[in-house]
Amino acid sequence: MDLNVELSDSVLQHLREVADLPDLTGTRYQLQEEIGRGGLGVVYAARDTQLDRRVAIKVMDAAWAGEARLIARLEHPGIVPVYESGTLPDGRVFYAMKLVAGAHADGYLAGNPPLGERLRVVQRVGEALAYAHNCGVLHRDLKPRNVMVGPFGEVYVMDWGVEGVAGTPAFRAPETSLDQRSDVYALGALLVFMLPADAPPALGAIAAKAMRRQPEERYPDVAAVLREIGRFQDGLAVEAHAESPWQRVRRLAKRNEVLLWLLAAYAGVKFLLFFARSF
Amino acid sequence: MWGDPDTAIGGNRDRFPSTQVSLIASAAGEPLAMERVVALYWKPIYKFIRFKFHKDNEAAKDLTQGFFASALERDFFQRFDPSKAGFRTYLRLAVERFAATQHEAENRQKRGGGVEFAELEDHSASTASPEEIFLQEWRRQLFVLAIEDLRAACAAAGKHTEWLVFEAYDLAEGERPSYAELARRHGVAETSVTNYLAWARGRLRGFVTGRLRGVTSGERELREEMRRLWT
The missing domain is CATH 3.30.200.20 (Phosphorylase Kinase; domain 1)
Structure with missing residues (x-):
């Protein structure tokens, strides 16, 4: 040969x-x-x-x-x-x-889902991350391409990394020695990616805190991020966001929307009855 | 690319002159590792210099050889720090610095002597950058060396049919023969053809990994280079 x-x-x-x-x-x-x-x-x-x-x-x-x-x-x-x-x-x-069918997070957003749905995806991702952290596993490369949303709304976090995986620049924490807070950073970056342009500032503030350059200034763990998102969804004040008085009034009004409508209806009926009696 | 053919040095059996091997081997103190570096990188460096500095065949060969000689004199390989960059990147940047200095000195001499430097034409025939060409030639040379290893392993193990099937199918230019055609040609079952190919490809991958292992600083760099090779 x-x-x-x-x-x-x-x-x-x-x-x-x-x-x-x-x-x-x-x-x-x-x-x-x-x-x-x-x-x-x-x-x-x-x-x-x-x-x-x-x-x-x-x-x-x-x-x-x-x-x-x-x-x-x-x-x-x-x-x-x-x-x-x-x-x-x-x-x-x-x-x-x-073999998971569905769309990656970036493809999923092309359907322009409502804010609540977007936050649900981030929360499911966060829950998977929190579980993995409890098992001693970091993701190391969380990004939209590694999040899959299935046809029944199921959310999968994929492509878990190992020591030495470089990560993706836009979603990678700046520190070289990775720990749970590096995944917190990536979750914040994912939140930014998932939010619409007109998202409430409180959500942007949560993402910003998760993505602080210094790890010790971020949320201590993924569960803390999820609690903050939960507080936003419940209409409560978010720790990462200092509200102006007007924003506080608007949030309280939104949180108590039904009660306010009932009070307005009650006042309206009383007003009508008052005029009916007068004439 | 420039009208004159590329060098055969760094290609296969006569990859580099034996005098060069002995020079490098004795100076480096690690004959095997050095030989592997030269075997793998001679041609990519030569191509990189040709393309980046628009050199003809002989000038690029001289610069490539000059680079290796200079690198050995200056303990270049001993100064490699894997924490700062991969070996391939370290080597390419060093070649670039070396060739740029030589190129500039040559131009100065020509200008001083009243001779205009005539840039070679047709260097823009390829759209790839010199860095991309370096990477592609690195990949090509890795496979050339691994194929040589595979051929030798087949010869040593008496696996002549396996080699011939692999050569006829995986090294074919243009249209490949069908599995049925290969089975008829070698008097074996069609399933044997697929098994031979799977075996040869697996061994080839192993030889590629082995060649890379000889020129990387550790497992992490090896993994990164493997990713670069396959993607």
């Missing part, structure tokens, strides 16, 4: 594609197509030949197997469930997961 390799661009591209494909020989899965690339690895659609259903197969470097196993153990309605894990002949590890 003699070789004089001169690789053209087209052959090089072909080799890059085929050498990266996982060899699923000996598993129950048949490879279909690549559906995404993330910080941790490549995701493919595949068919589970035993259960005759489509699944997602995530393939990653063997060096990350330990942390990836930790991520695979997370069980939460907002985290894509893992069915099975294994090792490929070339040493890479793979996870078979539920």
Whole structure:
């Protein structure tokens, strides 16, 4: 055998594609197509030949197997469930997961959902993050492309990162040593992304506090962010936002809208009765 | 690109003159690692210099060789700090500085002697930047070396059919033969063809990783380079 390799661009591209494909020989899965690339690895659609259903197969470097196993153990309605894990002949590890249908958060916003729906998505994301933090897992790369909203309104946080994942600049906290508050920063950036242009200033203030440059000036954890969003939804004052008197009146009025309408109706009826008696 | 052909140096079996290997190897003190660096980076650096500074074949070759010689004299490789940048980036920036200095000195000499520097034409035929060309040539050279490793492994293990199937299918320019055609050609079942290809591709990936491992500072840099390679 003699070789004089001169690789053209087209052959090089072909080799890059085929050498990266996982060899699923000996598993129950048949490879279909690549559906995404993330910080941790490549995701493919595949068919589970035993259960005759489509699944997602995530393939990653063997060096990350330990942390990836930790991520695979997370069980939460907002985290894509893992069915099975294994090792490929070339040493890479793979996870078979539920194939989630739906739209990424950026695509979801194209439908211009109401503010309440947008906040619901952020809250579901926050709940998944808070659960993962309790299990000792950070996301490290939270961004709209890693949030999927399903056809029934279900929300999944995807592509959980591992040590060494660089993150995405617009959503990445400035510090190099990441902890829970780095994910708080990313959640704040996600909140900014999800808010409409005319969002109430209190929500902008929550996002701004979550995204403070100094980690110790941010909310201490994701639960604190969720509590603030909850206070906003309940019409209560938000700690991150110093209200003007007028804003306070407007918020109280909105919070007690039904009572005010009843009082107005009562006053109106009394007024009419007063005039009826006078004439 | 410029009308004169690229150098064969850094291409395959005769990647670089043996004198250069021994010079670098003895000076670096780590023959294997140094040889790997030169094997992988000679051609990308040569191409980068040709494109960035509009040099012809011989001038680019001289500059590339000059860079490696200068790098060894100045302990350039020992000064690499992985906490500041990846090795590939470190190398490219150093090449850029070295070639720019040489280029400027050459221009000064020509201007002083009353000779106008004639820039080579047709350098804009490609829309890629010199940095993109460097990256693409790095990818290409990695695969060239890994294919050589695969060929040697096939020869050593007596896997001639596996190699021939891989060569005929994955290295084919233009239209690829069908699996059925390859099965007929080599007298094996069609499923064997797919198995041979899967095996060869898996080994190829392993050799690519091995080549990268030899020129990266650790697991983190290796992972980043792997991502850069596949995406």
